[in-house]
Amino acid sequence: MLTELDRPAQIARVLPANPVVAIVGATGAVGVELLNCLEGRNFPVKALKLLASARSAGKTLPFRGQDVVIEELTEASFAGVDVALFSAGSGISKKFAPIAVRAGAIVVDNSSAFRMEANVPLIVPEANEAALSAHQGVIANPNCVAAIATTALAPLHRAHPIRRLSLVTYQAASGAGAAAMEELRLATEAALKGETYPHKVLPHPYAFNFFSHNADMDPETGYNGEESKVVAETRRILSLPELPVGITCIRVPILRAHGMAISVEFDRVVSPEEARALLGAAPGVKVVDDRARNYFPMPVDASGGEDVLVGRLRPDTADPSGKTLAMFVVGDQLLKGAAQNAVQIAERLLPQ
């Protein structure tokens, strides 16, 4: 990410106890949640810089009872910044993350720009916190599906090695940003009135409709960019570079929580009871698996919450060996899928 020549004499490895925090992309759907997470999780903040495009400069966002003025992101923005949380797309990250590191900041990047770079750890604290210590100024925050899935899979994988994985997703509008959330609301409102809404943000009608994920499709493989990212990142987070992973990513008309039907094959039979016990003791996971009441993970329960909800734990009947477990997982796309995971990473850079 940084060439040898670019690299500053001293890369910041840990944060001071009371760091200066910058948020790049403060006005986006994830940016707003970064503010909420810093506040809600009592992250120590000496000073907060909100950075965005010139269009948003001068507006304010509230933080801990004060209005913070948004500044335009420039090459000079990172002087004195200890940690910069980036959520403004890959282009901005590629340009400004090296600048922030050279200015002495540690970058936690929510884009896909650096996620597969060897010297950039890709971190889900519940899954692979140990990998964090190798960072060289930039830490990558995973794709939302990979973050939510690995939070649920890591506690199982630690107990019994995973041999194969299948993911079929139910993905919310928020993954495509605040504008996509608004498009879902407006399109649905129009549909209920019998009107059609000219979609602009997403490539297909969204009201009462679902569709294959809008990321670019590889015409050779038949897999889209979202699916490729989830496969590569899940393998990396779980340290299973050869793991066979099947995946189908579908956008459903949901505002901000992602769901996924997961089938996971272990090297031995793992009972639902054992999986429930492992997950029940795992950080960041809440088991919601009430067969008697037919109550399982749902977006209405996951939205706005920090935990990844896991339920429908049962043997996958496609595998008569009993070694494959099926489950249904739902997590808030903007929180565990993005902002919360980034703030959790930053927390682990504070003096312990």
Place this chain on the structure above:
Amino acid sequence: MLTELDRPAQIARVLPANPVVAIVGATGAVGVELLNCLEGRNFPVKALKLLASARSAGKTLPFRGQDVVIEELTEASFAGVDVALFSAGSGISKKFAPIAVRAGAIVVDNSSAFRMEANVPLIVPEANEAALSAHQGVIANPNCVAAIATTALAPLHRAHPIRRLSLVTYQAASGAGAAAMEELRLATEAALKGETYPHKVLPHPYAFNFFSHNADMDPETGYNGEESKVVAETRRILSLPELPVGITCIRVPILRAHGMAISVEFDRVVSPEEARALLGAAPGVKVVDDRARNYFPMPVDASGGEDVLVGRLRPDTADPSGKTLAMFVVGDQLLKGAAQNAVQIAERLLPQ
């Protein structure tokens, strides 16, 4: 279904060229589509009897430009009826289908009452039409997911035997009836106004939410009744009684089209190109698989249409052998998933 003593001397085996048709449950979501299908497919109808509960008796429904008065369903309703299309729930079917057969009618039953009975063929014409000839007065119309899935799977299975199957569904409100469709509309309308809607038809909030299918859950197996039906019926329709089938059924906020991510393992490598060719030549299937335009099956395209849409054809990367194909399938739940399939069965009972 009928005991030896119950059995009439002569069970009708085929229909006259211009039969008297009865619809049982004419006012339901499927009942209305049965009328549309009879009309749209030019099914020959000498006379039409619309049967429903006493509550609906006296109301009218339009058919071929005339208003047909709905009659109360009684034991005497089937005199002179050649074919009775039942769509009023299992209880009504169990009670009245034997009465209709004794009165000389052939019954095509949309409920789950008789689907697994040995002397009742379970038919998807595109998949197992040959099994129809063994009927003894009652023919079962499959569960909506099984009907849509087998329409897409049968042409592949005929060419290359299926060894294993996984289904993850995106199921519409219509599977729970017209009241559930209305609940989805009303709940969504309320949510957009910031209000909550007290759900009555489905057990969970439906606005911008998805949830594990509402059918009763088997507390032992962790599979719900919908999932068990789809597995049993899919095996029966494909004549693969031992097929390993994995399944997760999820209700999504969609009005009337079901989607499903299917993984299907064959006894050999089957390329997406070959699958596309087989499906392209198959009746009742439309291949919608445009990687360049990122255009694949969607509810907005499947709703109101007769074809099952199939796309996202690619090797399932969870199986490095290449023998497993992944695909995404969407079909109209009320048409191929119910009314249309029933009328297609009746068509095959007409003199050829």
